[in-house]
Amino acid sequence: MSQAAMKRIYSMPESLKDTSNHYCPGCGHSVVHRILAEVLDEMGLRERTIGVAPVGCAVLAYNYFNFDMVEAPHGRALAVATGIKRVQPDKLVLTYQGDGDLAAIGTAETIHAANRGEKISTVFINNAIYGMTGGQMAPTTIEGLWSTTTPGGRDLDRDGYPIDISRMLAVCPRTVYIERCAITSPKNIRRAKRAIRKSFEIQMKGLGFSLVEILSPCPTNWKMSPKEAWMWIEKVLERTYPLGVIKDLTESGDGG
């Protein structure tokens, strides 16, 4: 077979650095990194992208993503991104944040950036647990889920309800698009990738703020095998956090 007839079916996205990462086996971050990088490659945006890394398991994301990045203090990614976007309005500015970063310590920054309608894209990794610090309760930890700081499982009377930040943000008039996805199957992964792409398109059109929430497995801290973790998302976690489009103003033309 000639060289020309060969079809390339797999390659490293240019938007990812060719390096190994520190994520645990079965962790969702590497999958999301990959699809995010693929979208940037496909859209030709790598050289126009500025990313903001969180504090949490993805704190070292700038070692893996092959585009300009800055590290934000814990929870402040959307404030940092606001500063960047106002100075470089023609760039794609994205934040990549976990649940503790985005929905606990950074709740104020998250809500206010979304409410200002900052033209920023946020990829929100929800694994319902604190990964990097070793499995403590997250704001998104569901009722009954064991963590190192909820020994009998999350107790609604003691710990309150898990927070559904995506639906809260949907209330803000200037959030344009919010979708919740999972990466539990090839189909879901493709869907998550489409959602990320849509979020980037919305930003490049200048429509406003958008967020893609991704339910992501944490086998290490859930004390499950990777397979069990995937199944647990579908069987249990999605009951609290159902998948689907939460808000989309692009269809109605109200965006921005």
Add this chain to the structure above:
Amino acid sequence: MMVRTTFAGFGGQGVLLMGYVLAHGAMLKGLNVTYLPAYGAEMRGGTANCTVTLSDEEIASPVASQPDILVAMNAPSLERFEPTVKPGGLIFVNASLIEVSPQRSDVSEVRVDAVKLAREVGSDRAANMVMLGALVGKTGMLEVEEAVRGMAEATKGKEKFFDLNKAAIERGAAFICEGR
């Protein structure tokens, strides 16, 4: 030459504007000047005061140990600031609102029926500019024209009050200089 003047009254009497006008007039004349308003808690109680320092040399402290001159627009201000005035100093009293005179014998009093004179030139509300006119007329720290120039600069954007304010400054000065 260094002169410190404290202006005091209640909110709405244009006390800060008096100081602001004097400061602008002095700056345009080429003098060194500092304008220091009381702010914060003192501002909320409905009283207002500011201190303006004019000098032909560098002004070290914007804070006055003892003002040379007090312009008291209401009775509580006279009561409060009279003790701070430097011996030999001057106290301008808004006689329209203050019946009493300073208790001290080591200061001089200048009584100005500011509201009445302001009414003569068109509005009660120009009483502050009448007092300012009396201040410059008495002390000569600015020429009347310099005070008017300071007023024009300090009230940029409110030109519709220029004629009234100018008339009030001139009226206050005339009251001092011509005794009527």
Add this chain to the structure above:
Amino acid sequence: MPSERMLMRGAHVVGEAAVRAGCRCYFGYPITPQNELPEYLSSRLAEVGGTFIQAESEVASINMVIGASAAGARVMTSSSSPGISLKQEGISYLCGQELPAVIVNMMRGGPGLGNIAPSQADYFQATRGGGHGDYRLPVLAPSGCQELAELTFLAFELADTYRNPVMLVGDGLMGQMMEPVVFPDPIDPKDLPPKDWILDGCKGRPPRAIYSLFLEPPVLYQHNLHLQGKYDRIAAKEVRFEHYQTEGAEVVVVAYGTASRIAKGAVNRLRREGLPVGLFRPITLWPFPKEALRQMAQNGIKIAVFELSLGQLVEDVILTVGARSEIYFHGIPGGPIPTPAEVEDYIRSVMSGDGRVGRRVEV
């Protein structure tokens, strides 16, 4: 061309000077007594096509500063004491990430909510680094409106030169006070030297990352030594201070900012009587003007520290002067504004050694 002479409120002077120094981004959260600064910039930055955001908190605003600085802008935030406490984490990051920024603290009385009166009680916080980690930032202490303008320019210049945040400290009195000001030549941001480290998309170059996380101990060790080298260069080159009537003085007051203005008034009063007194005024609180103060502190000279706090500046004086001179201290906590007459009284007391006002500090 320098501006004409303008009578302006201190807080407005800082805002106008920032814009003329090429600052096009401001992020802040209201707190008294510095609100006149963001209020001024909200309209002034709009005129020049800049960015003004009233953030949801001091925390958010300092992080917006991080972003705008990383993206290459001359950027400023301002607050007053409690708000500056909230910004400390971000200031530590700015230092760790080597990002330039200007932070203005119009100090008020503390601790806690304190009051809004003039105070200098954030001296330690500013000069020791109020956040975590081994870091330093230049701290500039203007004493009047003209210097507010000039030191705002200098703050941006130092920040960019050293890729480090710079703090400008005043207080409510200085923010409210009006004095005539002549601004230096305005700077067009387009004329500023390009920065080769900013994040603006990796077109035609390898990607850049700005961070302060160094998990490998030898790497963090090297990073800290690198930062320290920079702080040493700043300490060697950027010291600023003023001598006032110190020639032949037997008592020299050491004071900065508003306190130094009041002290200068007292020195003038005493000099008129022919008394040999002077004033030494640190303009950079960090780096502290050690050499100049040490040179002056010879036997026989009494150093009289005067500050609007209860023993902060005096520690740097003790560290600098040691046992070379007698050191006296008089501090006023947040609230009452002392007059030149009160400081005069203090200086007289130091001269006579009667211990009536202030106290001798044992080293």
